[in-house]
Amino acid sequence: MVNWSGTQGVTTRRLFQPENEEQLQRLIRWASQAKQKVRPVGMNLSPNGLALQEGGMLSMTELDGIKGHPTKPRRGIDKEKNTITVQAGARVSQILAELQKHNLTLENFSSITEQQIAGWTQVSAHGTGARIPPVDEMITSMTVVSPAKGLMTLREGDSWFPWMRVALGSLAVVQEMTLKVRPRYMLHERTYCCNYAELERDHAKLLQTYRHVRYMWVPYTDTIVVVVSDIAKPGAKAVPALPEERRVEPLKRLLREMQPDCGSLEGKNFAELREKLLVLDPLNPDHVAKVNRAEAEFWRKSSGERIADSTEVLGFECGGSQWVLENCFPCGTIDSPNLKDIKYVQEMKGIIERERIAAASPIEQRWTSRSSSPMSPAYSKEANALFSWVGVIMYITSEDQAPAIKEKFREFAMRHADLTFKYDGFFHWGKVDLAFHKGDRRKTLQENIAKKFDVKEFAGLKKELDPHNVLGNDITDAVLWG
Template sequence: MFQRFSFHIRRLQPSAQKAALATATAATCYYSLSRHVEPHHTLFCDSNETTTTTLLNWSGTHAVTTSHYWEPETVEQVEAIVQHCQRHRQTLRPLGSALSPNAIGFASEGMLQMAGLDRIIRVEGQQVTVQAGARVSQVIEALREHQLTLPNLASIAEQQMGGLIQVGAHGTGRTLAPLDAYVTQLKLVTPAHPRAVTITREDPLFHLCTVGLGCLGVVVEITMQCVPAHELVEHTFVVSRKEAIERVQEWLQEHKHMRYMWIPYTDSVVVVTNNPREKWSDGSVPTPTVFSREEQFRPLLDLLHELDPDVDAIGMGFGELRDALLAFDPLNLEHVQRCNRAEAEFWKRSQGYRIRPSDEVLQFDCGGQQWVWEVCFPTGTQEATNGNDMAYMQKLLQGIEETHQIPAHAPIEQRWSASSPSKMSPAHGDANGLHSWVGIIAYLPSEDERQRRQITDMFTGIYCDWMRQVGQPFHATSHWAKLERPASMNRLIDLQLFLQQRFPLHEFNALRAKLDPHNILANPLLNLILGDPRNLD
């Protein structure tokens, strides 16, 4: 009748990542698995024991310690926990893989880790139904035997499916919307309902719930549209800024997926395109990369050995080499310029083609621990960009390199997507709309706390200030998982006013108040920028 399990962190982070997790001695709870027991009898905890759980997000930029941490394994347990917290007005923030740079899933008052609900429930036709804690990589593997895959991918595949859609994660491609657009059905556990509720596309609330930021209910099950599994031909090449600007319209039309990587203080833009293999109908196989791996890495290794002749670089990958180089002096402008030039040369030696399943080439190395901020803004239609994408980049780079001389780490990544029907998506807009996503980055290449603080101050100060200023005339909206707490009251007010204009916040908060009357699912960041639904006029 009862299942016993302990609070612990399981599968919270990919084992290969650097983020550390520490968990104190676990208290033990008992959850009733019987549907015949009244909700208020389904959760029993020994209040004499104290549990503390400390989590660090993947970026290494946010940590949280809580004494209220649940890790259910069934929908019934989620229902019981939500109802318990509702009665006691206990914060219960849904938490995915802790990959969000701003730790949007963290709340010191209480968290619900969804990793235990990771079943692939069924594959029917070209749709897959999964529990929200299933990782993207798990879903992709499960779809292989059905010759299916997901329509698009973000840069990494260790996100949980619930978190992936709730924050509006995206890939790249002018005709491809963010991942939330492909959801056909959701199952939510809300504080206002003792049992999970199912919401379909026909429901008028559906497009508010798909990017719900975890505020409308705990997503426990997702049904998503799939596409036939396919191989992509990836082409990586380096062009000048002039060519990147002049040919963006041509390349957006020509390629199914495309992203730019601008390398500050160089005239190099790395272009990565992906197209179905069928595009080469004559059967010809494009030329692969012509340089050996040793030759590709030579510019990075030469600079590293110049800086430290005794360094052991055996086995280092690209991201590790970049971290090792930057760590010598990550805020020194001249040093960062040298590192960026070496990176540009690495990419020139990495030009070429490769053919892989779509899920392998649409993921890429995001580097080590880092600060990152990404914004989204409209840039015309799927038929023709209106030039906002290139005007934004020119203005951003001008300020970085000339006006402010910011020690900007490489790359500045630019991607594109179609509009999302989700009302809270940064890419929400007309069905034929085109949006550009631009992300800046500052790596945290060492464990030196003083250095990390200095990088943080630079990034959250002058760098983000400039990005914010550039984005204003373009109506640039932050990615929800990368929006940090405003540093001043004036910035907070500006952000609140902008969000009220950009999103249907009154409608969203009214639904929050209905589904979560005691506001237990939000955290201080979301209450600050969105408002507390209990205070609606």
């Protein structure tokens, strides 16, 4: 079993794949009695291998229903309540496609849409929008199967409900859930570049004005790419960017300079050209800086607008195989952003350039409002709380270079982690990697887990619902017991 990035893998002794809900319930009951590991796995997208377990894993691939059927008439779309009820194995892309048939969509979603809905919500994944919470807040009810209690249905108002929404797959196996949906909508997106002084001047207004805001900081340059969008107004017209073949010319020019025998570059897109450049010398900061400068020129040429369906605008190219670490930290309220968010990235960028880290573009920054799920990285009791999410990456350009890139990324990621704790943040649950937290750093990680989350309460629920820890693995065990 290998994750999407190809960075984590395990050979599991048993892989269970129930074909219906009755089989799932029998399996979990048997696993608890036999003390057999059945760690649930979705599409295995998490960069940290959050689902991996050598002792045994549970695939929900067959439990991906959306439409109703005779024995489950409640499953499907309720247009009066604006909800959809789906099985846990349904992929986000499937759900979006079904909703579009009814002129509906989800409130928000991540750049990639191939996650299974249960795994996506169990880690409190997010898109971007200062007034939009992480995706677990879409859930209005859920049916789960716990090893000790069996089948349970939880709804808003139930004491266990907020804990179960973000439980890392370690309290129970989600069987189905009901999600809030909204009418389908078009977005008017604008992309442009600015520098730090301009961003500091405009930042609060951007967050307060636009539905969606995303920044891409380009290390070793003064370029910050700003991508903002709002619901398109009737009759609005977009001023399009230049065609991509003209925008990628800086990357083509640099590649021809560095590798004259590179052959034809006709039809190569931005991501392909960037990868071809980085693979030439991915750990050399001077080389990476040149690639980043060419990318900054690409983005300056990419200034423009588009009007399209939200599903098209909110999904975007994430690049190839990569190491990634993303954090989440508070930065005031939507009414009063405190600028900690952009100061954070400016400080991180300074570390990169001062310590000559071969950090390719981008440092990506997004926002959400708070989650009321106690185990969400964006948890807060303050309704207007604002959170920033910042991700750093290194691309894995070839198998031969992969070990060296991993080691360099470990050094890079730990600088990111140090800043995370300095700014009272924590990591995206699908991206915190225990391999990068050894010795004293593991102790620091656990101290910050205890500071951020009510681990005692969560551990108490764990012992009640899964006393033999058949749903756990190394990552969840580190969260609960150190």
